Amino acid sequence: MMKRLACASLLALVAACGSAPVAPGFYRVERGDTLxxxxxxxxxxxxxxVRWNNLNNPDSIEVGQVLRVVPAGGTSTSGAIRSSGGGSASATPRSAPAPVAADSAPSAAPASSISLVWPADGTVIRRFDGNNSKGIDISAAAGTPVIAAAAGTVVYAGNGLRGYGNLxxxxxxxxxxxxxxxxxALMVKEGQSVTRGEKIAEMGDTDTDRVMLHFELRYQGRSIDPSRSLPPR
Structure with missing residues (x-):
């Protein structure tokens, strides 16, 4: 379920989402990447x-996650391996051109804030803890409207990220x-602009064992507690 959410940090999001370029010696995970x-x-x-990034589970990396790919000294290790396909492999980390990661660094307090509305009516069955849960889970009946928590642009609409279902x-x-x-069901497409409160999807149970919405908030590619930006309920 969402334990694998530390696995996807969303949403490739972040790279394609206009985050800042990664520093030399680091690489931003793209959609379809494996360790x-x-x-x-x-x-x-x-x-x-795994060692340089303190990864607990090598299979749980998220799109948009920034990984150190050279040692702190900046040179490659003697244990480096070559591309198995015989093709050339670049030793220079690439910056992802385009969208949910164990986070690459501890979440710092955001320098800015955002005001959100609740993305769906229902019961909160799981809250953010920063480790096993990168967001909140809201349970309701199948088909319950899912709305945009704030105005913006859809940068990903699909089911290509394991553990998220239709995302x-x-x-x-x-x-x-x-x-x-x-x-x-998804009601909007990539590239579409949406307004706060606009219906964007219908709640379901794709890639999970119960009907619910898993909702995440990312600040500069790192998951933060969405409850702090939502009104009390």
């Missing part, structure tokens, strides 16, 4: 990348994104 693929592309071992990601500005997972 093995990233290691091969940067001529490193999976074990080294929408909305970019609100250069710093904030929201993600809406497990929907039964």
């Amino acid at each position: 093995s693929k990233i290691a091969r592309s940067n001529r490193q071992s999976v074990q080294s990348i 929408l990601i909305i970019k609100h500005n250069a710093e904030y994104l929201t993600a809406y997972a497990h929907n039964r």
Whole structure:
């Protein structure tokens, strides 16, 4: 379920979502990446990348997550591996061109704020803890309207991120994104502008074991507690 959410941080989001370029020696996870693929592309071992990034689960990386791909000294290790396909692999980290990651660094207090409305009516069955849960889960009947928590542009609409089912990601500005997972139906498309409170999906149970909405808020690519930006209920 969402334990794998530390696995997707959304939403490729972040790269394609206009986040800042990564620093030399780092790589931003793109849609379709695996740790093995990233290691091969940067001529490193999976074990080294796991160690440098303190990853508890090598299978749980998220789109948009920033990973260190060279040691702190800035040079490649003697344990580096070459691309298995025989093709050349760049040792220079790439900056992702385009959308949910164990986060690459502890979440700092956001320098700015965003005001959200609740994305769906229902019962909160799981809250943000920053580790196993990167957002909040809201349970209601199948088909319950899911609305945009704030105005923005849809940067992802699909089911290509494992653990999210039918997923929408909305970019609100250069710093904030929201993600809406497990929907039964998606009512908007990538590139579409949406207004706060506009219906964007219907609640469902895709890629999970019960009907619910998994809702995430990302600040500069890192998950933060959405409850702090939502009105009391």
